């Protein structure tokens with residue numbers, strides 16, 4: 001249990017446990033900083049608007065990568081395939097060079113497009129809305145494509161799995 005600002009207590013472990021029952025895909029959100037690629041694993045990615053085309057993700061205030069992407073002003077959403085769990089773990093870490101073992105090339109907007117991802121969405125940051133301990137990052141979609149027709153990496157109840165029909 002943790003204290004909240006209104007004096008009540010809140011069970012953070014229960015919050016995580018209950019919200020962990022909502023399955024998500026996994027993306028790596030990338031950008032550039034001082035000529036070097038940066039990126040972070042993100043499960044909060046979703047579509048937002050068709051007209052104009054927009055997507056969003058939520059970036060934690062504790063992330064060291066997010067301020068760099070914000071400064072870059074753009075981001076590339078890399079949707080991970082079911083065999084890319086290792087990549088997810090690297091990009092969820094605070095490793096010094098997350099790109100050491102990962103292939104990539106610049107997207108049209110110059111953000112890192114990772115090798116063998118299912119799809120990518122190349123965005124410019126349209127808006128950032130702070131709420132609680134996260135920023136809601138709204139991206140205007142500039143370019144997007146499906147890269148191969150495989151299954152997605154799925155995150156559910158704190159573990160990784162695959163999608164089967």
Ligand SMILES: Cc1cc2nc3c(=O)[nH]c(=O)nc-3n(C[C@H](O)[C@H](O)[C@H](O)COP(=O)(O)O)c2cc1C
Nearest residue numbers: 040041042043044058059060063064065092093155
């Ligand atoms: C499956 C999964 C989903 C995640 N989703 C998010 C997310 O939506 N937003 C976020 O800020 N961090 C998320 N994280 C945590 C970040 O990847 C991690 O805190 C961050 O990359 C730490 O490194 P940094 O300091 O380089 O940003 C997620 C981690 C995992 C494993």
